[in-house]
Amino acid sequence: MIWPIDLAILTLVVVAAISALMVKDLLGASVLFGSYSFMMCLLWSIMGAVDVAFTEASVGAGVSTVLFVAAVFRTTRRTRD
Amino acid sequence: MTDLISMVVAKYNYWIYITLMMIGLYAIIAKNNLVKKIVGMNIFQTAIILFYVSISVKKGATIPILEHGHGPDAHHVVHAVDYINPLPHVLMLTAIVVGVATLGVALALAIRVYNNYNTLEEDKILAQIREK
Numbered sequence: 001m002i003w004p005i006d007l008a009i010l011t012l013v014v015v016a017a018i019s020a021l022m023v024k025d026l027l028g029a030s031v032l033f034g035s036y037s038f039m040m041c042l043l044w045s046i047m048g049a050v051d052v053a054f055t056e057a058s059v060g061a062g063v064s065t066v067l068f069v070a071a072v073f074r075t076t077r078r079t080r081d
Numbered sequence: 082m083t084d085l086i087s088m089v090v091a092k093y094n095y096w097i098y099i100t101l102m103m104i105g106l107y108a109i110i111a112k113n114n115l116v117k118k119i120v121g122m123n124i125f126q127t128a129i130i131l132f133y134v135s136i137s138v139k140k141g142a143t144i145p146i147l148e149h150g151h152g153p154d155a156h157h158v159v160h161a162v163d164y165i166n167p168l169p170h171v172l173m174l175t176a177i178v179v180g181v182a183t184l185g186v187a188l189a190l191a192i193r194v195y196n197n198y199n200t201l202e203e204d205k206i207l208a209q210i211r212e213k
Contacts, residue, residue: 001138006093006094007090007093010093010094010097011097013097013101014097014100014101014104017101017104017105017124018104020120020124021104021108021112021117021120021121021124026114026116026117029116029117029120030116030120033120033123036124036127037127040127040130040131043131043134044134047134047135047137047138047165048137048138048142048143048144048145048165049134049137049165049170049173050144051170051171051174052130052134052170052173052174052177055174055177055178056177059177059178059181060127060177060180060181063181064123064181064184067181067184067185067188068116068120068188070188071116071188071191071192072116074192074195075116075191075192075195075201076195076200076201079114079116079117079201079202080113080114080202081112081113081114081117
């Protein structure tokens with residue numbers, strides 16, 4: 001494990017999580033959640049869990065984002081919080 | 082002071098896992114929008130996966146693939162200290178797939194709620210239920 005990259009990406013993960021919850025647009029929230037999942041995938045390849053990393057890249061960052069965008073498309077983009 | 086800093090840096094993964102867990106819990110409890118609640122639920126799940134993968138990390142170890150697996154001088158003597166522990170990885174592989182399944186069900190339910198009440202905000206839905 002290369003610890004400077006680990007520290008930097010862990011900080012970015014928290015920033016992405018908070019911004020995904022704070023942004024006032026559901027499509028933006030789903031895209032930010034996709035970037036959060038992808039940074040989690042980088043974190044797992046750093047920690048040596050390569051099998052978990054590519055499952056997360058395909059299932060977490062790929063399929064979840066598609067599901068979120070489809071759900072936002074079928075409902076509404078607007079939100080108050 | 083130096084003690085505190087070294088303690089935080091040495092266990093940074095665990096601090097961040099607790100932080101992410103609390104962010105997710107806050108979103109589930111306090112956010113008003115159903116999609117935001119679902120995002121919070123997913124952040125909570127990934128925080129637990131982060132905890133389990135952090136357990137398996139070892140200093141000076143490589144990824145869990147046999148080094149002398151084939152070739153002319155192949156042998157299968159395994160020194161467990163040379164490899165990262167793969168058991169938490171396998172468990173968390175299942176957790177990721179279960180997480181996507183719960184996400185799909187939750188979003189389908191949110192779409193049904195939207196079709197019935199024409200809004201995703203929790204307080205408006207509760208007000209409409211009370212009016213009936």
